[in-house]
Amino acid sequence: MHRFTHNFCLCQIGKLPVTRLPVQPTTLDRPARVGDVPDVLCVGVSYRTAPVEFRERLSALESDWVAQLGPACPSITEWALVTTCNRWELYAATTHSVEEALGEVQAALQAALDAPAGEYAPRLFRYTGRDAARHLCQVAAGLDSLILGEAQIQGQIGSAYTTGVAQGTVGPVLSLLMRTAIRAGRRARHETPIGTRAVTMSSVALAAAEAYAGSLADRRIVVVGAGEMARLALKVLHSRQARQVTVVNRTVARAQALLADPGWQALALDQLPTAVAQADIVFCATRAPGFVISPELLTHLSDAATCVKVLVDLALPRDVDPAIRHLPGMILIDLDDLQEQLDQGLAARRRSVPAVESLIDAVLDEWEQAMRDLSIRPLVVELRLKAEQIRRQEMARTLRFLGDVDDSTRTQLDHLTRALVNKLLHEPTMHIKALAHAGPAEAGQVDEQAATIRALFGLETEPHVPHDATPAL
Structure with missing residues (x-):
């Protein structure tokens, strides 16, 4: 090794x-x-x-x-x-x-x-x-x-x-x-x-919607737009394991490219009224110059439409007409609302x-x-490797002297010699490890003690490491 x-x-x-x-x-x-x-x-x-x-x-x-x-x-x-x-x-x-x-x-x-x-x-x-x-x-x-x-x-x-x-x-x-x-x-x-606390606009938006509508995993969610803000919102929705997500965009291919789950779907912008009618939560993040969702769109919803909706407007200029706040069952969250929560989270x-x-x-x-500790570890390793080399040499010589030895006896001898080495080296090892706790003023003493230990145990500057040696520390 x-x-x-x-x-x-x-x-x-x-x-x-x-x-x-x-x-x-x-x-x-x-x-x-x-x-x-x-x-x-x-x-x-x-x-x-x-x-x-x-x-x-x-x-x-x-x-x-x-x-x-x-x-x-x-x-x-x-x-x-x-x-x-x-x-x-x-x-x-x-x-x-x-x-x-x-x-x-x-x-x-x-x-x-x-x-x-x-x-x-x-x-x-x-x-x-x-x-x-x-x-x-x-x-x-x-x-x-x-x-x-x-x-x-x-x-x-x-x-x-x-x-x-x-x-x-x-x-x-x-x-x-x-x-x-x-x-x-x-x-x-x-x-x-x-x-x-959420500290990105997309995560704050989803947290706000979740506060009103409950777990996103079980809600019907529509994301309008396919730009950066929509992408970030979809990423968070995927991490929250939202299963019923529809992406609506002027270009369907761009919406399809953002689908992160096989159960999600993409629709063209002309299908927005149907998508909104079936949704619990709507996130709007387009770059349209005017309102994408108006009171007229919501007041003409069919009787089968969801009664309460959470609309989150992430766009600037705004996608959702603020007059929607006054419609029954409609909860509108815009950038000003989100910024306040974002500031609180950052604070x-x-x-x-x-x-x-x-x-x-x-x-x-x-x-x-x-x-x-790392600075003295080489000395511990050198000492242990030297002891392991000697142990193996003496084990081999003893086994040659004993002749035919069964596996059980060989195992017991190996255990005995390892235990003896560990016992004998315990105190020197603890002393070497204590050197790591010496302060800067004692640095010279550390070098002297390390040199003394090397001399006492006959350690080399670069000891030979047997390929399969694994001395215990």
Whole structure:
């Protein structure tokens, strides 16, 4: 087993799952040593720092460029890319100077973009150490999103992590960082109101309709229009498992293209009176210059028409004549009504930001301790591997001496020798792990103690790792 992979298999922080990585021969092959405290950095752009045209240029970089970043940046040992329509962020780990690593990443970006530094450098933000970890946690919690508290970004960070694992560019340092951020995002949404209350116009509209009409899954719903607002409303309706949805549009083909469920249907605009007559809820989002739904259309409904209707007008100019408010059984919700609810939802999320930041601080404290644990883990692994090598050698010699030994005896001997090794190494292992809790002032003592342990146990700088060795920690 590759040493990097082996060390990573032993890395388990808290309740986070252990992941086995298919590491390829890259800069990840470099051995880690006690004293090589890893550091992390982030270089990127977002909707706050760069226009969409520049973000598109970064997104167009081939995935091979990211996968092969190692040769261009010898100072970094791990890397992963978090990319969405609103951000492009490269995270990396290094045991060298972070300034050196940042310089290499920026030089690689300049070469890939084929642009002078003055064109792109001012748009980049750069974070290192705890600041980089804090930024990723804030991103995962939705604090840096265009829509405060949105949850989709958490899954996108998870996808970036999975991709990095598959490409062999994510190791123990970034695995710890990214899983920590995902955990921070999950806790933020479970323990604070940051993800509650609708804060997009389409989700607010559906929430308002649901407040009057009940569960959307059981209602007959008409969506008039096939533009962006209609598309977003249909997306939310699909997520709410609405089964009876009709899309009405001037061009039927465009309406058909928006049907997300086999049970949904598309109709032409001249069939709008029939569709409205049968509907419980009507969402209007066209670009028509005049009213699409008038009092006359509703007053001429047949006796079979639904008595109470909720009409949600998402259009500007308006699609629904405001005089409809005065008709019996008609509930009209327009953009002004929705904006008030939207403002209330955003205000509730903003009030939860301090609680999320406090939660992130606590998570980052745990992350920093786990990072210190990573810095001494190689020494634990070396000690355990050396003991395992000796145990196997002595087991083989003993079995040769004993001659023909049955399987039961062989199993008992194997169990006995493993138990002895674990008992003997328990105290040294606990002592080594305690080194991770030493403060900066004691860094010299940590190096001295690590050197003493290596000398006492005859450890090599780069121990041989048997292919099937799995020492217990």
